[in-house]
Amino acid sequence: MADRPTDDGVPAVVLLSGGLDSYTAAAVARREGYSLNALTISYGQRHRQEIESARRVARDLGIVRHVEIDLALSQFGGSALTSAIEVPKDRDLETAEIPVTYVPARNTIFLSLALAWAEVLDASTLVMGVNAIDYSGYPDCRPEFIDAFERLANTATRAGVSGQRFRILTPLIQLTKAQIISLGLSLGLDYGLTHSCYDPGPDGRPCRRCDSCRLREAGFAAVGTIDPLLPG
Amino acid sequence: MADRPTDDGVPAVVLLSGGLDSYTAAAVARREGYSLNALTISYGQRHRQEIESARRVARDLGIVRHVEIDLALSQFGGSALTSAIEVPKDRDLETAEIPVTYVPARNTIFLSLALAWAEVLDASTLVMGVNAIDYSGYPDCRPEFIDAFERLANTATRAGVSGQRFRILTPLIQLTKAQIISLGLSLGLDYGLTHSCYDPGPDGRPCRRCDSCRLREAGFAAVGTIDPLLPG
Secondary structure (H helix, E strand, O other): OOOOOOOOOEEEEEEOOOOHHHHHHHHHHHHOOEEEEEEEEEOOOOOOHHHHHHHHHHHHOOOOEEEEEEOOHHHOOOOOOOOOOOOOOOOOOOOOOOOOOOOOOHHHHHHHHHHHHHHHHOOOEEEOOOOOOOOOOOHHHOHHHHHHHHHHHHHHOHHHHOOOOOEEEOOOOOOOHHHHHHHHHHOOOOHHHOOOOOOOOOOOOOOOOOHHHHHHHHHHHHHOOOOOOOOO | OOOOOOOOOEEEEEEOOOOHHHHHHHHHHHHOOEEEEEEEEEOOOOOOHHHHHHHHHHHHOOOOEEEEEEOOHHHOOOOOOOOOOOOOOOOOOOOOOOOOOOOOOHHHHHHHHHHHHHHHHOOOEEEOOOOOOOOOOOHHHOHHHHHHHHHHHHHHOHHHHOOOOOEEEOOOOOOOHHHHHHHHHHOOOOHHHOOOOOOOOOOOOOOOOOHHHHHHHHHHHHHOOOOOOOOO
């Protein structure tokens, strides 16, 4: 969709994971006129293809600055995404239980890093593809978390105490996965560039049984479109 | 001061920089019976001797688990501590201006990482040596920042939404540098193990002109003791 450079608007920092949601959130922010600076964090996740996807997506969006930060959260352990704990398959998605794919404090860490870079860039806007509808119940995807982080940002930083108001844009937070996919398709996004699976096979193919695969598959089914990542 | 192991109390995560303040804060928490897990973040600071000091201090405190995390904040730039910007010398310490040694969102990032590890360890307590009296005016050293982070922590995490209450212990936040040093000396701390200078010489000696050196030197002078780091 890169039909114009993105360095001519109000600057924003977007957390770009390489997944479907952050790609869509970034595209929405771009449509709204933001100049995007993308931040990707390689945190020891087992699905490292995410990083390659983030690069592809950043290119597609015409993003000028893309910073990748290494952060070995695997040193802490405690999550199926960063340690030897097995990724659950065919889990009941209706349960209120937070699954072991939860990465402790992940979005707090990610937003902190985005905030640091935003302050250096003199940007007031952070963009994040969190979603609190078709998700795994992670606490740091909910509106109350985003609100608490905004309040923190304005107290924590030189820019904040000087009167700058940080805002976190979460254009997808109340959308279903199907609505997100429809929105992205209407913006011309190519979801074949993305990666969602928590536990891909050695050939990189989605497992189709982890939460992330199943939410994605149900979303495409509801839209009535074929996921370009799946065999036709 | 390591006269007993520290793995027998209520677990806490302490941010240990290798400086005088975090060493003292850790010692206070230890005296209060906490079992300390130390986290040191190598963030690209120019005073890398801090890391060596953190190891020495951790040994001295008898800390069982000490995790060091690499995080290249220098990729963002924007601070004299992580980039080629010069560290100011002989600055007016009474001015309200926040100096260029400010590292954007540093303590937000550090507390986020401490929170992540605390959640894995099932610890509710974070310990930090921040100080809002003899300091350089950094916004993320003030009580209102700490309060905002506590609120965030309880919204951001699985543990928090399950009812665990995270607390950040900041035993030094309202002490003068002289009071901090007196407290540490009364606890038997060896400040010769620490490192404070923002811009040490090639031989590792303190510059004695950056904010950090001058606040330290004034503190020792007020106590009437010789800083073991200075030539006798």
